[in-house]
Amino acid sequence: MREQYRTHPGGLLETDLAAHPMDQFARWFKEAAAPGSPLAEPNAMVVSTVDATGRPSSRTVLLKSYDDAGFVFYTNYGSRKARELAVNPGIALLFPWHSMGRQVQVTGTAARTSREETAAYFRSRPHGSRLGAWASAQSSVLRTRAELDASYEELVLRYPVGAEVPVPPHWGGFRVAPETVEFWQGRENRLHDRLRYAAGADGGWRVERLSP
Numbered sequence: 001m002r003e004q005y006r007t008h009p010g011g012l013l014e015t016d017l018a019a020h021p022m023d024q025f026a027r028w029f030k031e032a033a034a035p036g037s038p039l040a041e042p043n044a045m046v047v048s049t050v051d052a053t054g055r056p057s058s059r060t061v062l063l064k065s066y067d068d069a070g071f072v073f074y075t076n077y078g079s080r081k082a083r084e085l086a087v088n089p090g091i092a093l094l095f096p097w098h099s100m101g102r103q104v105q106v107t108g109t110a111a112r113t114s115r116e117e118t119a120a121y122f123r124s125r126p127h128g129s130r131l132g133a134w135a136s137a138q139s140s141v142l143r144t145r146a147e148l149d150a151s152y153e154e155l156v157l158r159y160p161v162g163a164e165v166p167v168p169p170h171w172g173g174f175r176v177a178p179e180t181v182e183f184w185q186g187r188e189n190r191l192h193d194r195l196r197y198a199a200g201a202d203g204g205w206r207v208e209r210l211s212p
Helices: 021-032 080-087 115-124 127-135 145-158
Strands: 044-050 056-062 065-067 070-076 090-097 102-112 171-185 193-199 205-209
Touching: 021 065, 021 090, 021 102, 021 171, 044 070, 044 080, 056 070, 056 080, 070 080, 070 115, 090 171, 115 171, 127 145
Parallel strands: none
Antiparallel strands: 044 056, 044 090, 065 070, 070 171, 090 102, 102 171, 171 193, 193 205
């Protein structure tokens, strides 16, 4: 089950890169999200956290925005990932764009977004998703599926379409400030290109080529 990577025969060179990793990410993300892209959800990323004992956990989360300051996603603050980030804000992100022969790996530190930023995003969500944020006590144990459905239906009656749904106090965003961002591009014979931006103490970035 091996395939040669021939999607980008020219490879990824240092001279191809933007000066800032978030600008380079924007270039690749634009290609990943372009019409005709083989990726169904280019903003799907694997988020990895660790608990107080160092045991890791990973899950797929949707990236909701990015800028020079980093990557933003939203979640229930009672979820496992949020609880682990409260103990250890170290975090890793992975964008597995396999069908394009690419992936992006990020390591950094997560911090909660402001309530104003959270509220602005929450109001942009579909009505059903806003209700879902209230209905689900994420990562808690459910006795049955019916318990979750009943909670949602109760909210449908309380907040019909058109009604203002308040922002749950237990729900909000995290912004991941990157410390390293690695751009991986598949090449033939497993001689892949790996270029990693690493943050410097002076606020700048250095680029390192890693052996595949």
